[in-house]
Amino acid sequence: MKSNSWQFDTHGAPGEVLYWREQELPEPGPGQAWVKINAIGINRADLNYVLGEHFPAGKFPSCLGGEAVGEVVALGPRANSGPAPVNRLNLEIGARVGTFSGRTNCLAMGVYRDIGLYDHVGLAPVPESYSDQEGAALWTAMITMGGAMEMGGLTAATGAGKQVLITAGGSGMGGLALKLARHWGATTIATTRKAEKADGLGKLADHVIVCSDSDGLVEGVQQATNGLGVDLVLDPVGATFYPGLLSAVARGGDIVSYECITGTQSSISIMEMMMKNVSFHGFTTFRPFNNPVMLNRLIEIGMDNAQALRPVVSKTFDLSESPEALEAIGRSEHIGKIVVKT
Numbered sequence: 143m144k145s146n147s148w149q150f151d152t153h154g155a156p157g158e159v160l161y162w163r164e165q166e167l168p169e170p171g172p173g174q175a176w177v178k179i180n181a182i183g184i185n186r187a188d189l190n191y192v193l194g195e196h197f198p199a200g201k202f203p204s205c206l207g208g209e210a211v212g213e214v215v216a217l218g219p220r221a222n223s224g225p226a227p228v229n230r231l232n233l234e235i236g237a238r239v240g241t242f243s244g245r246t247n248c249l250a251m252g253v254y255r256d257i258g259l260y261d262h263v264g265l266a267p268v269p270e271s272y273s274d275q276e277g278a279a280l281w282t283a284m285i286t287m288g289g290a291m292e293m294g295g296l297t298a299a300t301g302a303g304k305q306v307l308i309t310a311g312g313s314g315m316g317g318l319a320l321k322l323a324r325h326w327g328a329t330t331i332a333t334t335r336k337a338e339k340a341d342g343l344g345k346l347a348d349h350v351i352v353c354s355d356s357d358g359l360v361e362g363v364q365q366a367t368n369g370l371g372v373d374l375v376l377d378p379v380g381a382t383f384y385p386g387l388l389s390a391v392a393r394g395g396d397i398v399s400y401e402c403i404t405g406t407q408s409s410i411s412i413m414e415m416m417m418k419n420v421s422f423h424g425f426t427t428f429r430p431f432n433n434p435v436m437l438n439r440l441i442e443i444g445m446d447n448a449q450a451l452r453p454v455v456s457k458t459f460d461l462s463e464s465p466e467a468l469e470a471i472g473r474s475e476h477i478g479k480i481v482v483k484t
């Protein structure tokens with residue numbers, strides 16, 4: 143069986159280095175399935191990976207991407223060992239399934255393709271009422287932001303009355319986090335650097351702060367919370383915002399970092415952290431992917447609250463336009479998720 147995928151032989155701008163390549167697709171063995179890809183969720187990490195700004199390629203040529211929705215078209219038998227597939231997954235020919243970025247071999251297989259070979263444990267259910275594009279936007283955001291919220295103490299049981307700051311709130315991750323936090327009763331505050339995004343973001347968040355540095359962030363949070371500060375911060379911006387985050391968080395609050403777009407190094411006052419009783423956390427999806435109980439908890443939350451969490455699809459590109467879609471995410475003009483449809 144032949145399949146085709148976007149691949150690259152060297153790092154660089156997607157429009158310059160990505161090409162469409164045919165390869166032989168092995169038959170599914172035990173614990174594997176062929177999935178015909180219908181929609182792909184674009185993660186900023188995909189762009190950074192092609193640019194050479196994420197973890198290095200395993201070996202060239204390399205594929206890319208891990209978030210997709212498609213149809214099972216061939217199925218190997220269940221594996222006898224290893225982790226079990228996630229709850230609520232319908233593993234049969236013709237079933238609509240999602241793929242997990244954390245359990246897809248992004249380098250050797252990826253999802254920017256027509257049909258791919260995936261492990262059963264790398265597949266997810268798709269809420270029935272979702273379009274393929276919405277399904278492709280759900281799971282990485284749900285697992286990342288739901289997991290990060292849990293780490294910072296925000297759950298369905300604790301959300302009411304909390305104030306949550308979601309920096310870069312218009313991102314694919316941030317959009318889902320705003321919906322989940324609001325659904326759980328929290329007051330949400332989102333940041334963006336771009337004034338032209340403020341109206342759109344205002345539909346998802348209770349307060350929007352337009353800022354690009356710590357001072358603007360602190361001022362905005364003080365205004366939005368009447369000087370009280372927030373209970374929880376979920377942050378992918380990193381170094382630029384870090385000193386401000388410590389000032390913006392309330393006494394006893396939590397800061398969860400899940401990325402550091404502007405850099406990894408920052409200086410904060412340890413004394414301020416101690417005196418405010420603030421907890422810092424670092425989160426990656428490796429945490430739930432290495433913890434089947436947590437992963438299934440997040441799957442159940444995503445499925446049970448699918449209507450409230452329905453992802454915002456900002457723009458859809460054709461599979462042939464994948465390089466343009468990747469370059470679009472780099473311009474940061476979107477709110478929600480950029481998606482590719484096959």
Ligand SMILES: NC(=O)c1ccc[n+]([C@@H]2O[C@H](COP(=O)([O-])OP(=O)(O)OC[C@H]3O[C@@H](n4cnc5c(N)ncnc54)[C@H](OP(=O)(O)O)[C@@H]3O)[C@@H](O)[C@H]2O)c1
Pocket residue numbers: 184185186187282286310311312313314315316333334335336339378379382400401402403404425426427428471472474475476478
């Ligand atoms: N820890 C994990 O396991 C995990 C899992 C999934 C994703 N991630 C990471 O999470 C990040 C967000 O992913 P995504 O797909 O949601 O990204 P995205 O949709 O591209 O959003 C990122 C947003 O960050 C803001 N931004 C970009 N450059 C910036 C800069 N120089 N300074 C400040 N803000 C900047 C932009 O918002 P404005 O233009 O509105 O300011 C942009 O829209 C990615 O870096 C990804 O690798 C981590």
